[in-house]
Amino acid sequence: MDLKTATALRRLRLISGPEAVSFLLLMVCSVLKRTTDFNAVPVMGMVHGVLFILYVVFWADAWRRAKWTAGRGVLFFVLSVLPTGGFFAERMLRRESEESVVAARADQAAAQGAGA
Numbered sequence: 001m002d003l004k005t006a007t008a009l010r011r012l013r014l015i016s017g018p019e020a021v022s023f024l025l026l027m028v029c030s031v032l033k034r035t036t037d038f039n040a041v042p043v044m045g046m047v048h049g050v051l052f053i054l055y056v057v058f059w060a061d062a063w064r065r066a067k068w069t070a071g072r073g074v075l076f077f078v079l080s081v082l083p084t085g086g087f088f089a090e091r092m093l094r095r096e097s098e099e100s101v102v103a104a105r106a107d108q109a110a111a112q113g114a115g116a
Contacts, residue, residue, distance in 0.1 A: 001100040005065040012058040012076070013093035019055045020086025022048040027083060055080050 026048045029040040059080065063073040076092075079085030 001066075001104065005062075006097065006100065008058065008062040008065045009093055009097050012055070012062040013090050013097065015051065015055050015058055016080070016086040016089040016093065018086075019048070019051040019080065020084060020090075022051050023083055023086070052080065055086075 022044065026041070026044045029038075029044045032038045033041050056077075059073075059076055062068075063076070068076075076089055079089040
């Protein structure tokens with residue numbers, strides 16, 4: 001995996017958690033708006049909207065760079081529209097990046113062993 005692909009996956013991983021939290025907070029604010037006088041929906045709506053747009057931009061970049069299958073790309077998009085899906089996306093992306101680091105180190109060690 002090259003550096004640009006790893007960076008794209010890292011960006012998507014780092015935005016997925018805050019996007020999921022903002023979605024949950026927006027849902028809480030929506031309930032509070034209807035049950036109390038507290039109305040933070042306009043603010044949380046804007047925060048969540050910005051984070052969601054960033055997620056979609058980073059998702060498209062990661063899909064293009066990582067050359068995911070259509071099913072895998074759609075999975076990460078579906079996870080973004082589920083209330084807690086961002087947490088699952090973050091976990092999957094972290095696992096994928098860790099596996100790529102292990103593979104890169106193994107390739108590097110093999111190349112050094114062949115050159116010695």
